[in-house]
Structures are given as structure tokens and as C-alpha cells.
Amino acid sequence: MISVNKNYANLKDSYLFYKIAQKIKKYTEEHEGAYIYRLGIGDVSQPLSASVIRALHEAVNDQAEKKTFHGYMPECGAPFLREAIAAHYAKKGVNLKTEEVFVSSGASDELGDILDLFDKSSVALVTEPAYPAYVDANVMAGRKILHLPSSEENGFLPPPPSEKADLIYLCSPNNPTGAVYTKEGLRQWVDYANENKSVILFDAAYEAFIEDPSLPRSIFEIDGARTCAIEICSLSKTAGFTGTRLGYTIIPSELNREGMNLNAMWVRNRTTKTNGVSYILQKGGSAVFTEQGQKEVRELISVYKNNAKRLMRAFDEIGLPYFGGKNAPYVWVKCPQNLTSWGFFDYLLEKICVVGTPGSGFGQCGEGYFRFSSFASEEDTEAAAKKMVALLKK
Amino acid sequence: MISVNKNYANLKDSYLFYKIAQKIKKYTEEHEGAYIYRLGIGDVSQPLSASVIRALHEAVNDQAEKKTFHGYMPECGAPFLREAIAAHYAKKGVNLKTEEVFVSSGASDELGDILDLFDKSSVALVTEPAYPAYVDANVMAGRKILHLPSSEENGFLPPPPSEKADLIYLCSPNNPTGAVYTKEGLRQWVDYANENKSVILFDAAYEAFIEDPSLPRSIFEIDGARTCAIEICSLSKTAGFTGTRLGYTIIPSELNREGMNLNAMWVRNRTTKTNGVSYILQKGGSAVFTEQGQKEVRELISVYKNNAKRLMRAFDEIGLPYFGGKNAPYVWVKCPQNLTSWGFFDYLLEKICVVGTPGSGFGQCGEGYFRFSSFASEEDTEAAAKKMVALLKK
Numbered sequence: 001m002i003s004v005n006k007n008y009a010n011l012k013d014s015y016l017f018y019k020i021a022q023k024i025k026k027y028t029e030e031h032e033g034a035y036i037y038r039l040g041i042g043d044v045s046q047p048l049s050a051s052v053i054r055a056l057h058e059a060v061n062d063q064a065e066k067k068t069f070h071g072y073m074p075e076c077g078a079p080f081l082r083e084a085i086a087a088h089y090a091k092k093g094v095n096l097k098t099e100e101v102f103v104s105s106g107a108s109d110e111l112g113d114i115l116d117l118f119d120k121s122s123v124a125l126v127t128e129p130a131y132p133a134y135v136d137a138n139v140m141a142g143r144k145i146l147h148l149p150s151s152e153e154n155g156f157l158p159p160p161p162s163e164k165a166d167l168i169y170l171c172s173p174n175n176p177t178g179a180v181y182t183k184e185g186l187r188q189w190v191d192y193a194n195e196n197k198s199v200i201l202f203d204a205a206y207e208a209f210i211e212d213p214s215l216p217r218s219i220f221e222i223d224g225a226r227t228c229a230i231e232i233c234s235l236s237k238t239a240g241f242t243g244t245r246l247g248y249t250i251i252p253s254e255l256n257r258e259g260m261n262l263n264a265m266w267v268r269n270r271t272t273k274t275n276g277v278s279y280i281l282q283k284g285g286s287a288v289f290t291e292q293g294q295k296e297v298r299e300l301i302s303v304y305k306n307n308a309k310r311l312m313r314a315f316d317e318i319g320l321p322y323f324g325g326k327n328a329p330y331v332w333v334k335c336p337q338n339l340t341s342w343g344f345f346d347y348l349l350e351k352i353c354v355v356g357t358p359g360s361g362f363g364q365c366g367e368g369y370f371r372f373s374s375f376a377s378e379e380d381t382e383a384a385a386k387k388m389v390a391l392l393k394k
Numbered sequence: 395m396i397s398v399n400k401n402y403a404n405l406k407d408s409y410l411f412y413k414i415a416q417k418i419k420k421y422t423e424e425h426e427g428a429y430i431y432r433l434g435i436g437d438v439s440q441p442l443s444a445s446v447i448r449a450l451h452e453a454v455n456d457q458a459e460k461k462t463f464h465g466y467m468p469e470c471g472a473p474f475l476r477e478a479i480a481a482h483y484a485k486k487g488v489n490l491k492t493e494e495v496f497v498s499s500g501a502s503d504e505l506g507d508i509l510d511l512f513d514k515s516s517v518a519l520v521t522e523p524a525y526p527a528y529v530d531a532n533v534m535a536g537r538k539i540l541h542l543p544s545s546e547e548n549g550f551l552p553p554p555p556s557e558k559a560d561l562i563y564l565c566s567p568n569n570p571t572g573a574v575y576t577k578e579g580l581r582q583w584v585d586y587a588n589e590n591k592s593v594i595l596f597d598a599a600y601e602a603f604i605e606d607p608s609l610p611r612s613i614f615e616i617d618g619a620r621t622c623a624i625e626i627c628s629l630s631k632t633a634g635f636t637g638t639r640l641g642y643t644i645i646p647s648e649l650n651r652e653g654m655n656l657n658a659m660w661v662r663n664r665t666t667k668t669n670g671v672s673y674i675l676q677k678g679g680s681a682v683f684t685e686q687g688q689k690e691v692r693e694l695i696s697v698y699k700n701n702a703k704r705l706m707r708a709f710d711e712i713g714l715p716y717f718g719g720k721n722a723p724y725v726w727v728k729c730p731q732n733l734t735s736w737g738f739f740d741y742l743l744e745k746i747c748v749v750g751t752p753g754s755g756f757g758q759c760g761e762g763y764f765r766f767s768s769f770a771s772e773e774d775t776e777a778a779a780k781k782m783v784a785l786l787k788k
Contacts, residue, residue: 001591002560003513004651008659015665043465048457056454056674063638064447066771070637071437105499105668112667113507116534119397136666140510166396197395236669243464244457245672257398265402271409272530273506274499275630278639280450281672377460 007142016132016361017041020345027349037384038376039311040355042175042329044240045377046303049296051287052239059283073276076267077103077248081282084289085248094220096250102266103277103285104247107205107234112137113273114201114230114249117265118167125165127158128363129176131203134169135363143167149365150177156323156332157185160192168193170219171203173210176362176371177332178324180215186222193228197257200229208238208301210327218250226252230262237329237375239288239297246277246285304329307381308374314385318392331372332359336392344370352387401536410526410755411435414739421743431778432770433705434749436569436723438634439771440697443690445681446633453677467670470661471497471642475676478683479642488614490644496660497671497679498641501599501628506531507667508595508624508643511659512561519559521552522757523570525597528563529757537561543759544571550717550726551579554586562587564613565597567604570756570765571726572718574609580616587622591651594623602632602695604721612644620646624656631723631769633682633691640671640679698723701775702768708779712786725766726753730786738764746781 020040028034048056062068076082082101089096104110115137124138125146138145146165150158156177170189172181181189193200202219210217219225231250235241255262270276287293308325315322315333325331333356335344341358348354359369374381414434422428442450456462470476476495483490498504509531518532519540532539540559544552550571564583566575575583587594596613604611613619625644629635649656664670681687702719709716709727719725727750729738735752742748753763768775 002593002651003516004654004656004659005511005513006652006654008511008654008662011662011666015662018665041466045460045463045465047460047463050458053454053458056457057451060447060450060454063442063450064444066439066441069439069441069634071439071634072435072636105671108669109667117399117402119399122397133666140663140666199396240463240465242466242669243673245669257396258400260398260400260402262398265398268402268405268409269534271412272405272527272534273503275502275636275639277499278672278675279637280674 005140007140010139011136015136016357020355020357023345023349024355034353037354037380037387039372039381039384040357042237042373042375043242044237044375045380046240046300048240048244048284049293049300051290051293051296052284055287056280056284059280062283063280070279073279073282075270075274075276077101077277078279078282081286084286088289089218089220092217092221094218096220097253100250100252100263102249102251102270103282104249105277106236106241106245106247107203107232108133110232110247110249111201111203113269114232114266115141116269117262118199122166124167124169125161126169126363127171129156129359129366129369130169130362131171131175132361147363149363151365152323155179157181159185159188164196164198166198168198168200169203170200171205173206173328174324175206176330176357176359176366178326178328178330180210180327182214183216183222186216186219190219190222190224190228194224198228199255199257199262200225202229202231204231205234206237206328207233208297209305209329212327215327220250220252226254228255230255235285235288238301239293240300241285244281244284246281303378304374307376307378310381310385311372311374314389317389319394320392325374329374331374333370333372335359335368335370341367341370348388352384352391354384354387399534401534404533405530409530410751414749414751417739417743418749428747431746431748431774431781433766433775433778434751436631436767436769437636438631438769439774440634440694442634442638442678443687443694445684445687445690446678449681450674450678453674456677457674464673467673467676469664469668469670471495471671472673472676475680478680482683483612483614486611486615488612490614491647494644494646494657496643496645496664497676498643499671500630500635500639500641501597501626502527504626504641504643505595505597507663508626508660509535510663511656512593516560518561518563519555520563520757521565523550523753523760523763524563524756525565525569526755541757543757545759546717549573551575553579553582558590558592560592562592562594563597564594565599567600567722568718569600570724570751570753570760572720572722572724574604574606574721576608577610577616580610580613584613584616584618584622588618592622593649593651593656594619596623596625598625599628599631600722601627602691603699603723606721609721614644614646620648622649624649629679629682632695633687634694635679638675638678640675697772698768701770701772704775704779705766705768708783711783713788714786719768723768725768727764727766729753729762729764735761735764742782746778746785748778748781
């Protein structure tokens with residue numbers, strides 16, 4: 001008899017964003033015609049930029065003609081895109097070899113897949129509050145998980161713990177709190193990881209939102225990171241690829257553990273378990289890294305930054321304490337009136353049709369907090385901000 | 395200290411198609427200007443059809459406008475595509491619920507990912523010769539693997555063994571042999587799997603090549619398959635999506651093992667570890683299942699079928715025994731002159747620049763055989779066939 005992966009039975013009943021979707025579904029079924037202001041899931045609202053659209057059309061045209069048609073792509077990524085990403089890093093002062101850049105279908109896919117490189121016995125450390133998939137993917141693998149809580153006291157940027165851990169999840173700028181590690185803060189983690197022979201999985205999905213030039217946009221800006229870190233990035237939030245899908249992963253050639261080279265292991269994984277990422281998407285993604293593409297990225301991001309400012313103004317007016325929103329697309333709010341996170345969720349949905357994300361969904365230490373995303377449209381953000389002021393201002 | 399997945403050390407030194415690519419690279423470096431006739435890797439040569447191209451362009455246009463823009467897609471697939479695939483199955487007489495259809499980035503990705511549903515202790519049975527990733531993905535997972543060889547005697551269609559196995563790989567039409575199970579042949583496997591509470595992973599990537607209407611194109615044409623089988627399909631060979639990427643997987647709602655429902659487990663896996671497949675690709679893929687799309691698929695496939703016929707004529711002329719080629723895109727040839735598979739590979743490459751795939755790369759019982767793919771261009775296939783006749787005809 002086949003044995004199934006019984007770790008699945010240890011997962012909580014439903015995934016955070018799925019539960020939110022179900023609650024919205026129920027509400028709209030009961031309130032026909034209700035318009036929902038979706039500031040919950042971090043999905044973007046602006047269309048793809050002109051350069052990306054042009055590159056996608058050109059790539060589709062390539063697939064229509066025998067002489068320009070592309071079949072199987074190299075499993076680790078098309079050279080043109082790997083080179084464009086390496087050149088993009090060089091502009092931040094981070095030098096990478098092309099073979100250290102892997103193209104992926106997106107950060108969430110990669111965060112799940114990459115766990116295959118590690119043994120089940122490795123202990124995962126999740127700095128919380130955190131993207132719930134970090135925990136769930138490790139529950140599915142049957143791994144022991146250490147939850148490292150953070151709080152207002154340490155600015156939601158916890159330093160390394162005294163105990164040892166193997167597989168460390170760091171997300172900076174942070175989802176959900178919007179907190180960003182300084183170089184010194186990241187250096188402590190890099191030192192910890194090198195000392196304990198841990199590996200840091202650095203989720204840099206929101207790096208493009210950093211405006212303070214003193215803050216690190218890549219963990220590889222920190223000395224020593226090349227021997228302890230994997231960086232996982234995405235075009236979802238940078239260039240609006242949530243529904244188009246494309247990401248990339250950096251695995252330095254010096255990253256060895258137990259005599260095995262993680263870059264070489266990942267090459268073997270990709271060549272065995274995938275047939276590469278769509279030529280069309282890789283062509284579209286490569287446009288993001290051109291000079292014009294980067295200009296368009298900054299325009300896209302400024303829309304969301306204005307949304308974040310609009311939300312922060314509303315919370316200032318209400319007198320609600322908040323974090324993030326400056327170098328990150330999320331505003332992390334303390335729930336008013338001693339409401340729990342889900343209590344505040346239900347209150348906002350029922351009273352003013354505004355949807356955010358309950359902080360408790362990101363870990364226990366997120367209870368009593370609430371995440372607002374700046375990725376909704378300007379109109380929805382403006383309307384939601386006004387409605388919140390009207391509802392919550394004393 | 396982190397513990398890496400040491401099963402990777404048990405993998406053979408290099409993946410079959412990678413080794414072929416390296417050999418070609420070496421040859422072309424040493425023979426400047428040499429033109430290689432690539433009948434090795436099963437990559438298609440015909441461009442995407444008109445309906446697919448049109449749908450892809452339309453989808454790109456949707457991503458350019460705020461009002462038609464698509465962000466995150468449902469993790470298990472867009473309803474429009476899941477419904478189109480279910481309707482396509484209904485035409486073969488197989489009734490599926492929409493929720494039993496999962497959209498994937500391709501069969502190779504899915505064959506790797508789906509192993510997450512099963513415990514390491516489950517024993518994998520690989521009917522050989524076989525696509526080498528079946529074995530390698532299970533080596534990576536540390537699973538015990540039973541190799542079930544086949545031979546000319548059973549038409550490369552082995553019946554179930556007397557011993558028990560848990561996770562059974564069947565590929566029909568077969569890669570590499572081109573053999574196709576009859577309904578009766580598949581029924582034996584379905585009965586075996588239900589009896590032993592095994593799960594069959596049915597790789598149906600080549601189903602569109604079946605022309606004999608008595609042969610099953612889906613395992614779900616067999617009574618009892620809904621309680622023991624997962625079907626993994628691809629648009630790569632059907633509609634030329636090798637470099638565009640899209641596939642689908644059928645997990646029946648009745649498939650339970652050890653009290654757990656595999657469809658529900660896969661929903662949980664996808665919602666945790668992915669953010670869905672690109673809207674653009676799903677739109678392109680949905681065009682394949684329209685009436686016009688299916689007409690274009692048949693035209694595409696007829697090109698490859700003519701190539702297979704051209705190859706078979708050459709082998710008839712040479713007097714080389716072969717298998718497949720009729721209901722499958724592969725022609726499986728017995729190596730001449732008692733050459734080993736790699737010996738024949740080197741001989742063809744060095745003498746006439748023709749590349750095929752050594753049968754021994756698909757398992758020990760493939761030694762002495764050689765796979766030719768019909769997916770090359772008509773011109774290359776014609777030229778390669780002529781060159782082989784000139785070289786090998788006594």
C-alpha cells in the first residue's frame with residue numbers, strides 16, 4: 001500500500017489568503033452588488049508597462065514563425081535573461097556570475113521547490129510575522145520549525161537568536177510589517193549563518209520599494225553572504241508580474257554545505273524536474289531590466305508609494321499607530337479598540353467593505369495587527385482611506 | 395549545521411539530455427560549421443498555430459490595460475482553461491469535474507512536484523525503458539525504485555509484476571519505445587493498483603499521436619482508474635508548447651489513500667507552493683481546445699507523423715528492425731552491427747552529424763536500442779533519413 005505524505009494532516013485547516021477569499025465570497029453572496037475595496041492580498045492593479053508589453057508581443061511573434069521559433073529553453077534560464085539580471089545586480093554593486101542567476105516561474109514557486117535541496121532533519125527558523133507559506137512548506141516537509149517572533153520593541157526586525165537553526169527565512173523589506181533590515185542588521189544574520197553553517201533564504205520580493213539608499217536591496221551587499229545565502233526575487237511586485245509570472249534566484253558558487261555545492265545541486269534539480277521557463281515570459285521579463293524598463297518600473301512603483309502615503313495619512317488622521325509604508329508596499333497597523341486581527345477584518349468588511357489581511361495570519365506575534373497593501377488602484381485606495389477615517393476617527 | 399539532501403549524491407553523473415548536449419557542443423567546437431541533424435531530444439520544430447498565436451496576443455493586450463489586467467491567477471488553474479480541458483475529455487467519453495483538472499507549467503515540472511504527495515517510504519515502480527527523470531526524481535527523494543524492464547518479447551508493454559509496488563509510472567504512448575497499451579493492457583495495471591492500493595502516475599504526454607481508435611488516450615477510459623490513477627498531460631507535443639510551457643493534471647475526487655484525499659492534498663500543495671500559471675499562457679493554451687485549435691493540432695501532428703513515416707521507410711530500406719512510429723512520435727530502433735546505444739550515437743554523430751538518443755539512457759533494458767524523434771523539421775528529417783540509408787544500407 002502506498003504511503004502518502006502525512007505531514008499534510010498537520011497543516012492548519014486553510015491557507016490564509018484562501019480563507020480571506022472564502023469570507024469575501026460569502027459576504028458578496030449575502031450582499032448582492034456590494035463593491036469590495038481589496039487592500040488585502042498583495043496583488044497589483046497597474047497593467048504591465050509598455051516595454052514589457054512590446055517584448056511579449058515580439059516573443060509571441062517569434063513563436064509564430066519557424067525560423068524564430070523557440071522550443072525547450074535552457075532549464076536554468078535563457079542566457080539573455082540571466083545576463084540582464086546579473087547586469088542589473090552589478091548596478092547595485094553586486095557582482096554575480098551568469099551561472100549564479102536562475103530564472104524561475106516566481107518567488108512563491110521557488111520558495112517551495114528549493115526546499116528539495118535540504119534534508120528533512122534541518123531545522124527551519126522563521127522570523128515572524130511572516131508569509132505563511134514559509135511555515136506551511138516546511139510543515140509539508142515534516143521539518144521542525146522555530147518561530148522567532150518580533151515586536152514593536154525591535155522594530156519587527158529580530159536579531160539572530162541564541163539557539164541554533166539551519167534554514168533561515170528572512171524577508172526584507174518585510175511582508176507583512178514593511179520593516180527593512182539595515183546593513184548592520186543583516187550582517188548579524190550573515191555572521192550567525194556562517195558561524196552555524198546555516199543557509200539563509202533571503203526573500204527580496206520587495207527590494208524595488210526601498211528608497212533609502214543606505215538600506216541593502218540584496219543580501220549580497222553584505223560581506224560573507226556568498227557563503228551562506230540564497231536570494232529569491234520576483235518581478236511580481238517590481239513590474240506587475242503577479243499574473244504573468246517570472247522570478248529569479250541567486251545561488252552563489254561558493255555556497256557549499258557538507259561537501260556539496262548548492263549551485264550545482266540546483267542545476268541538477270532544474271535539469272531533472274523542469275524544462276525551463278516560457279520563452280515568451282523570459283523575453284517579457286528581460287525588458288524590465290533595460291534602461292527604459294527600469295524607468296517604467298519606477299513609475300509603477302510611484303503609484304503604489306502614493307497609495308501607501310494616502311493610507312498613512314488616513315491612519316495619522318485616525319490616530320492609529322502603524323509601521324512600514326516607506327521602503328515597502330505594506331502598512332502594518334495596530335488594530336483599534338483592542339480588536340483581534342480577524343475581529344478587525346470582519347469589522348472592516350461588514351461596515352465599509354474594506355478588506356485587509358489579519359496580522360495573526362502571519363504568525364502568533366502578528367495578533368492585534370493588520371496589514372494593508374498599497375497595491376490596489378488609486379481610486380480604491382482613496383475611497384478605502386476615506387471610509388476608514390469616517391468609521392474609525394473618534 | 396544544515397543538512398543537505400544527500401540523495402543528490404546518488405544521482406548518476408549527468409542527466410541524459412545534458413550529456414547529449416555536451417557531446418554535440420564538443421563536436422561542433424571541433425568541427426566548425428558542421429550542421430547537426432537533431433533527431434535526439436523530443437523538441438518540436440513547428441511554430442505555434444494561428445489560433446494559439448492570436449490568443450496569446452490578445453492575452454498580452456489584456457495585460458496592457460487596467461480594466462482587462464489579470465493579477466494572481468487561481469492556483470489550480472483558470473476556470474476557463476479547466477473547463478475547456480474537461481470539455482475536451484468529455485469528447486473522448488471521459489467525464490471529469492472541473493475541480494479534477496489542474497493546470498500546470500508542463501508535464502516535466504508536474505512529474506517532479508507531485509511526488510511531494512507521497513511518503514519517502516513508498517516504493518516507486520518504473521516500467522522501463524523510461525523517461526530518465528522518473529528515476530532521478532525518486533532518487534532525489536530517497537525512494538526505493540523497482541525497475542521493471544520490458545523487451546521485444548512483450549512489445550515493450552510489460553504487464554504488472556508479481557511483487558508489490560506503490561507509485562507506478564506508466565507512459566503510453568511510450569517514450570522512448572512508441573509502444574501503446576491496449577485497454578486490456580491498461581486494465582491489468584488498474585486492477586493491480588486498486589488491489590495493492592498503489593497509485594499510477596500516467597504520463598499521457600503523447601496521447602494526441604494515437605490514430606488507432608481502439609487504443610486508450612486516457613487512463614480514465616478504463617473502469618476503476620478513478621480510484622488509483624493520476625494523469626499528467628502536456629501541450630508540449632500536442633500543440634508545440636515545449637518552449638511556451640503549459641500542461642495539465644487530472645486527479646479524480648475519488649482518489650483516497652490512508653484516509654487522505656489526493657485531490658484535496660494537491661489543492662493544498664498548489665495554494666501553498668505556487669501562485670498559479672501565467673494568464674497569458676493559460677489563454678494561449680485554451681485556444682488549443684477550440685474546434686479550430688484542434689484542427690490546427692491535427693495539422694501540426696500530421697507533419698510529425700510524416701516525419702515518422704519517412705524514418706520508418708529509411709529503416710525498412712536499411713533493414714533495421716524498429717518499433718513505434720505509428721501511434722507515437724518516436725521510432726525505437728535496434729542498433730545495427732551489435733553497437734551499444736552510445737556507440738551508435740557516436741557513430742551517427744561522427745559520420746553523418748545525425749543525433750538520436752541512446753536507448754541505454756532510458757534504463758538498462760534500452761541498451762542496444764536507439765530512439766529517433768519525429769519532431770525535427772521535415773527538411774532535417776528527410777536529409778537525416780537519406781544519410782542514414784547511405785551510411786547503413788549494406
